[in-house]
Amino acid sequence: MALLLVTGLLVPALGASAAGHRDLIEWVHAYNLFSPNGDGRRDTVRFVFDLAHGARVTAGVRASGGTVLHAQSLHRLDSGRHHWTWDGRSDDGTVVADGSYDIWIRARRGAVTQTLKTRAVADTVAQGRLVTSRPTVYPRAQIVDDQIQLVYVAEGWSPYVVWVGEDFQPRTELRILNHRDKVVRDEVVKDSATPTFTWDARRTDGTALAEGTYRARLRTIDQAGNLLRLSQRITVSHAQLVEQVWTNTVPAATAGRFYPWFDLGCNDCYNFASPVASDRYPGGLSFRPNESTWGTSGYFLMDLPFTAAPVDTYRITAVGGPTVPGASDVGALSGVLMRGDSTASSPWFHVDLVDYPYLPVGEAPIHWTFGTKPPNSFDVATFSVEYRYYVSAAS
The missing domain is CATH 2.60.40.2550 (Immunoglobulin-like)
Incomplete structure (x- = not known):
């Protein structure tokens, strides 16, 4: 079972305590992904916390439905750093199933009660x-x-x-x-x-x-x-290898599409518009101006009828022109500008078999972009692929 590590959930929950007692108990560390399968590797999950004052402390585990699986008194603890470890078992000694569990550690000092909450994720199967x-x-x-x-x-x-x-x-x-x-x-x-x-x-x-x-x-x-x-x-x-060239031309509107993933530091990269059907070229696409910060963009891909190799290279050629014939608008094919009615080719790219969208499906080694920025409006009639690959000379 593959689960994303849960972090950033160390949220203190106050009981009937005054705001001045918020620091009675604080998380120090709670690495919450573990594998209670008895193989000696991360069989337990450990939670480290600080007490500002001596207090009575309890800890426990709940299933997602709210059932208490395990509760334990840690008795009275002095101020300072402490830890609590859970072995992934319920009170009856049964190892819990893979999944996410609510964890709490509660400190009581006189009339003040403060509870810290997080989650632990049990994951015993690598896939x-x-x-x-x-x-x-x-x-x-x-x-x-x-x-x-x-x-x-x-x-x-x-x-x-x-x-x-x-x-x-x-x-x-x-x-x-x-x-x-x-x-x-x-x-x-x-x-x-x-x-x-x-x-x-x-x-x-x-x-x-x-x-x-x-x-x-x-x-x-x-x-x-x-x-x-x-x-x-x-x-x-x-055996020796010989170079082969595979080509394919498609109307722009029928080219395979994917939605890109952007780096978290990209700052509003998702704010782009998609192309629409071209009125100028049957089967084409029109990249028209809009209010988007990043203009109009299309992200395209193409599969191969054979297996790709990391030594292979490819380039893309686009045929098109301004939405209004004769206008000075420009478009960009993977960074290469197209001006007027023209044909433009991208540089030769090496196949990157660990890049999205090839992974995780492993089926789209060819990908490219086309886009415009306001006020430009540009249409593409066709995309063509030239793909250089190598086969055994003996075949």
Whole structure:
């Protein structure tokens, strides 16, 4: 079960106390994701708090429906720093199911009562998958420095989680073994939301490894302490590669679309308008002026009829012109300006197999943008893709 780590919920709840006693008890630390499965990794969850004065303290756990699962008296504690640890069990000794639980720690001193509340998340199952680009690597290829890419994608992965930086894999190790189970590659990635590995099937001196079948074994530990092992077969071939070019042209209105994820520091990037149907070009799109801070934008993608590889490159070409023929309005294709009735191409981009929208579905390695800023109004008739990729010369 993959759950986003709950933070920022350390909210003191006052009982019948005066405002001057708000500091009777304060949170210091409450890392609230744990895995009570008995494997010795984060089997308990620990809450640290400070008392400003001596007080009688109790702690407890409630299920989401309000049922008290566990309550415990910590007796009278002196002022200072203390902690309480929960082992994920209810009062009858049963380990609770995976999920979110309400936690409280209550301090009483005379007529003053103060309660701190947060949540603990029990998560005993790591879930994810190993996404691999082309399963064959060609270390002797002369036309391109070939390599494959292996990426661990945790269940619930999203660009938001990556940018916020809260949900990451503390440690992920990839080992590649030959047919004799000898390790030919061993690499560790720490504290990454998207652990990524590349392999060119070469030794440290640059020579190619022998042809044959290898096995990639990935071992990762999540924030709750759960261990997950995954494996993938990889083929090493000494064949040469030849370049191929795949092309595809579509009316702009039929191009695949996606909604982007923006960095939290982007400041109102979401405030953009979408294009509408073009009156000038049948099947086209019109990027017209609006009151949006960021103008009118479209975010486009295209799938491939074959598997993408990290050495592949592509570029996009747009055909279009101002909404009103002859006007001086401009549009921008992935940063390249189009003026008047024209055809423009983007630079050649390398395929980024760990970028959104390719992850987590792994199906859209090609993506681009087109947009205008007020007062410009620009229409696009078609988008074309040129995609350079490599296949075995022996095939």
